[in-house]
Amino acid sequence: MTVSNLKSITLFVADQDAALAFYAHKLGFTVRQDVSNGEHRWLEVVPQNAQTGVLLLRPFPGIQAGTARGIMLAVPDVETAATELREAGVEVSGPTQMPWGLEATFSDPDGNGFVLSAA
Structure with a gap:
C-alpha cells in the first residue's frame, strides 16, 4: 500500500454553521464540499x-463534540499567525x-485543540 497524502481529518462539532463561520472567517479556510442528505450534512473545509x-x-451517538487535541497546523511564521x-x-x-520549535495553541468554538507550528 502506498499512501500519497492525508485526504481529510474529522472534527465533531455541535453546530456546523458556527463551525463553518469560525473556520472560514477566522482561519481563512475555504469550503471543499457542503452536501446534505436528509438530516446528515457533509461539510469539508x-x-x-x-x-x-x-x-x-x-457527532455520532456516543461521540462528543470538541474532543480532538493536538492537531498541528503548519504556518510560515508562528508569531504572525498567532497575532492574526x-x-x-x-x-x-x-x-x-519548545525544544522542538516555536508553537502557539488555540481551540475552535467546540474545544477542538490546535497547535501552530513553523512549516
Missing part, C-alpha cells in the same frame, strides 16, 4: 493550497519556545 481537508461533522488569530478574535496561547 480546507486551508488555502492544502491537500488535507477538515470534515466538520455533527488574536486580531480575528481567537484566544491564542503562546507563542512558546
